[in-house]
Amino acid sequence: MKKILVIIIVIFSTTVSFSQNVKITASAKSTVVLGERFRLIYQVNTNTNSFIPPNLSEFQVLMGPSKSVSSSYNIVNGNSSRTSTTGFTYYLVAKKTGKFKIAPAQIKYKGKIIKSNELVINIVDKKTAIKNTNTTNQSGISNKDLYIKTHLSRNSVYEGEHLIATVKIYFKDGINIAGFDKIEMPSFDGFYTQEIIKPNNITVTKENINGINYNVGVLQKTILYPQKSGKISISPFDITCILQQRVQRGRSRNLFDGFFSSGYRNIKHKIRSNNASINVKALPTNKPKDFSGAVGKLNIKSKIDKTEVGSDEPIILTVTISGNGNMKLLPEPEIVLPPDFDVYDPKIKNNYKNDETGSHGNIKYEYLIIPRHGGEFKIPKIKLSYFDTRSKKYITKSTNKLLINVKKAEGELSSNTIASTVTKENLQYLGNDIRFIKTSNIKLNKKNDFIFGSLQFYFVYILSIVGFITIFILKRKRIKENANTLLIKNKKASKVAKKRFKLANKHLNDNNNEQFYLEITTAVWGYLSDKLSIQLANLSKENAIQVLTEKGICEEKISNLTSLLDICEFERFSSSKSSTQMHEVYENSIKLISTFENKL
Amino acid sequence: MIKKTQILIFAIFVSSTVSSNGYTLLDSANANYTKNNFYEAIEFYEKIISSNFESSETYYNLGNSYYKVGNISSSIINYERALLLSPNNKDIIHNLKVVNLQIVDKIETLPEFFLTSWLNIIKQTLSSNNWATVSMISFIVFILTLLLFFFTQKSSIKKLSFVFGTFIIIISVISYSFSANQKNIITDHKSAIVVSQTVAVKSSPDEDGTEIFILHEGTKLNLKDKVNNWLEINLQDGSVGWLKGSDVEII
Numbered sequence: 001m002k003k004i005l006v007i008i009i010v011i012f013s014t015t016v017s018f019s020q021n022v023k024i025t026a027s028a029k030s031t032v033v034l035g036e037r038f039r040l041i042y043q044v045n046t047n048t049n050s051f052i053p054p055n056l057s058e059f060q061v062l063m064g065p066s067k068s069v070s071s072s073y074n075i076v077n078g079n080s081s082r083t084s085t086t087g088f089t090y091y092l093v094a095k096k097t098g099k100f101k102i103a104p105a106q107i108k109y110k111g112k113i114i115k116s117n118e119l120v121i122n123i124v125d126k127k128t129a130i131k132n133t134n135t136t137n138q139s140g141i142s143n144k145d146l147y148i149k150t151h152l153s154r155n156s157v158y159e160g161e162h163l164i165a166t167v168k169i170y171f172k173d174g175i176n177i178a179g180f181d182k183i184e185m186p187s188f189d190g191f192y193t194q195e196i197i198k199p200n201n202i203t204v205t206k207e208n209i210n211g212i213n214y215n216v217g218v219l220q221k222t223i224l225y226p227q228k229s230g231k232i233s234i235s236p237f238d239i240t241c242i243l244q245q246r247v248q249r250g251r252s253r254n255l256f257d258g259f260f261s262s263g264y265r266n267i268k269h270k271i272r273s274n275n276a277s278i279n280v281k282a283l284p285t286n287k288p289k290d291f292s293g294a295v296g297k298l299n300i301k302s303k304i305d306k307t308e309v310g311s312d313e314p315i316i317l318t319v320t321i322s323g324n325g326n327m328k329l330l331p332e333p334e335i336v337l338p339p340d341f342d343v344y345d346p347k348i349k350n351n352y353k354n355d356e357t358g359s360h361g362n363i364k365y366e367y368l369i370i371p372r373h374g375g376e377f378k379i380p381k382i383k384l385s386y387f388d389t390r391s392k393k394y395i396t397k398s399t400n401k402l403l404i405n406v407k408k409a410e411g412e413l414s415s416n417t418i419a420s421t422v423t424k425e426n427l428q429y430l431g432n433d434i435r436f437i438k439t440s441n442i443k444l445n446k447k448n449d450f451i452f453g454s455l456q457f458y459f460v461y462i463l464s465i466v467g468f469i470t471i472f473i474l475k476r477k478r479i480k481e482n483a484n485t486l487l488i489k490n491k492k493a494s495k496v497a498k499k500r501f502k503l504a505n506k507h508l509n510d511n512n513n514e515q516f517y518l519e520i521t522t523a524v525w526g527y528l529s530d531k532l533s534i535q536l537a538n539l540s541k542e543n544a545i546q547v548l549t550e551k552g553i554c555e556e557k558i559s560n561l562t563s564l565l566d567i568c569e570f571e572r573f574s575s576s577k578s579s580t581q582m583h584e585v586y587e588n589s590i591k592l593i594s595t596f597e598n599k600l
Numbered sequence: 601m602i603k604k605t606q607i608l609i610f611a612i613f614v615s616s617t618v619s620s621n622g623y624t625l626l627d628s629a630n631a632n633y634t635k636n637n638f639y640e641a642i643e644f645y646e647k648i649i650s651s652n653f654e655s656s657e658t659y660y661n662l663g664n665s666y667y668k669v670g671n672i673s674s675s676i677i678n679y680e681r682a683l684l685l686s687p688n689n690k691d692i693i694h695n696l697k698v699v700n701l702q703i704v705d706k707i708e709t710l711p712e713f714f715l716t717s718w719l720n721i722i723k724q725t726l727s728s729n730n731w732a733t734v735s736m737i738s739f740i741v742f743i744l745t746l747l748l749f750f751f752t753q754k755s756s757i758k759k760l761s762f763v764f765g766t767f768i769i770i771i772s773v774i775s776y777s778f779s780a781n782q783k784n785i786i787t788d789h790k791s792a793i794v795v796s797q798t799v800a801v802k803s804s805p806d807e808d809g810t811e812i813f814i815l816h817e818g819t820k821l822n823l824k825d826k827v828n829n830w831l832e833i834n835l836q837d838g839s840v841g842w843l844k845g846s847d848v849e850i851i
Contacts, residue, residue: 432698432701433698434664434667434694434695434698434699435664435691435694435695436664437630437633437657437660437661437664437665438657438660438661438691439630442626442655442657442658443655444622444623444626444648444653444654444655444658445653445654445655446652446653446654447649447652447653447654448786448787449729450728450729450732450783450786450787451728451729451732451733451736451779452728452729452731452732452776452779452780452782452783453780453783457732457736460736460739460740461736461739464739464740464743465743467743468743468746468747471747472747472750475747475750475751
């Protein structure tokens, strides 16, 4: 702005102002729609800076005054003339409807005050403005005289929130509507509709619009529930009215004419409604899970007619949804009943009214349920989620839990009268969900902490093998040492035997029978014990024979040995003192020992 | 000998004790899960696992949390990991079955030879570490039996110890191989789960390869080979193909 001023000053500093008739003119639209932006321009046919603005307190000044300067330079027949005009522009918006005067603005020019003209601006409603734009048609009746209009109760609603569309017909006095030929009511695409008033009886009321009296009839009143979000426009529709018009007859007027011909004629007049549109806001996205489109202000209640019943006795469960909202579009409440209840389709009782405040009242759902088995059952809360248009929030209301105590019917228990056809039921799976987490006895381990393949693991094997080997070697050594003592015993065996035989020989000479046989037996047994490395205590005839056969002694010798031992045993305690037999035994035993000595 | 084993057992025990931090994390994770704060629970479980600790239960709980927030593929991955650590756990198998109902691909598993499945059942009754312990103990018992066999005087004991020794060494060898096998399954990382929504499996490891079939999120597959960042996979029904490593997560 400043820059412009500077430029203007630079440009016009050289201009020579010459005397002329200075004027200031105000101009603006005479009729303005409420809320519309309009221009108010003051034009001065000279260059001036001294502009005194008018009082514009009735309006809202959006911008201004903004100054604009234009100048022209003309050369006509050699005479040059320079003209310049200055404009001061306001952008205004009206605050309310009505007629407003704008007082003259002033400029100072060469010490004089020059006033502009006064303006009167008519601020009108939107509705009245639209009608003004229509044109007249052939019947000579202008759209100001007769028109229809769709009124919407609100310009902005939520999806599913109701609004009222009223179709009204306006006509001035003097226009007689005989009837309607063709009524094409608006289709209201994108809405769910519910008519309140139907166009068969129209009551006419008077209404004053912009100072003009109209007769107004309501053709239709409909509750609309928008089904989608966005800007929905209601397309204009046509109505053909039959109008009665007085007929001007010039010449042939006879007496009867006045009586028999009406002097009126019916003409068809087609009128078209205005465009209307509505902004439908989408519902917020944080919808509850069970939300299914209910909008308004609602409440839900449930009731059962009895809480104690026998099995197979019917119960009536009543769920009532009441309030104000899109009742007709309400979904049936979701009722989760214990699985062995039989449920029949509900009886639905609609008990709501549609009027200008939307639908209100209640809907009753009556369910007939029959418990089939005894027990205590619970009907869980029935939930209803809706969007509250007033608080602009989702609200979930729920009923109370209901408890039903079902007693077993007598027939169910005592199967005397009724044949026991108790069918066993499989476990009913109601849902398939994952099992709950584990919370106890959890032991955290290091990742990839394996015993297998670890050093300790192999260590155990190696250690046990090493342990085995050492123990084995040690034990072997000891056995070897043991074996050595046996070997000595083995070597000494014949010596010991010889000693015994010497002693036996002595007893033989002394004819000491008992001592002789004792000496022989101990000699033989001792010899066997040492030779066979069997301890004397463990030595018996049987195992001696076994070991001897293992060592490859022939059977004859073994039988010799046994017979010798038998004889010794027998003779030791006998009284007969046959020295020949003693000699024989003595020799036999020596022979035997010596053969053993060779073989073992 | 006994002392050494004691030391060994002690060493194993010490190495497996966890700082109490891990358990407090676990407690808060479980508490969050119970309160339905699944995202927080996931965070805590992941923290435990990233601090290099694990347990079948942790993976199982993490799998549950992922399922609750709708992340099917991560849920399956964690169930599979849990199943590796305790292969016959009924809860894990059940949940995995439930989650698998939600994946797109239905792949028929080839029936296993009945002996293999029996063997697997036996093998999976104990973990790798348990089998290793069984193998070690039975080996020690075997050595003792061997000593008894060599140094007993009585032939009846000798016979008995021979039979018992043979039996116990077979057990030791079998449990050794089971332990090795179980460890291999865990450390091999031979199977993976598809994490991308859809993956086109190609016939060769390059972008221009012919697309053979399409897999969807959550499908389990076996890995065979790797070329650069392409993986050769085969499915449980026997189909083979190549896909990019970034489309799957290895169990």
